[in-house]
Amino acid sequence: MPIEVRNREEFIEISARASEIRVVRNEKEGVAKVKARTRRYLYTIKVPLNELSDFLKKLKCNKIVEIGKKGERKEVTPSS
Secondary structure: OOEEOOOHHHHHHHHOOOOEEEEEEEOOOOEEEEEEEOOOOEEEEEEEHHHHHHHHHHOOOOOEEEEOHHHOEEEEOOOO
């Protein structure tokens, strides 16, 4: 089972240990679910779409992948 984190600062610290971060956008709800895959657990956090780009810039993982409709994957390079 994934672990939902509600504190953004805590999730940013977790992202340093993550091997991959996946972003799934939900346009209907206006929320994106950001998932950090670490060695042992999958951590998730919900972020409003209007704050997503700023939040992704703060993450410390090198591999960020956006999952689109129909399962297509697009790798995003984080710009610091």
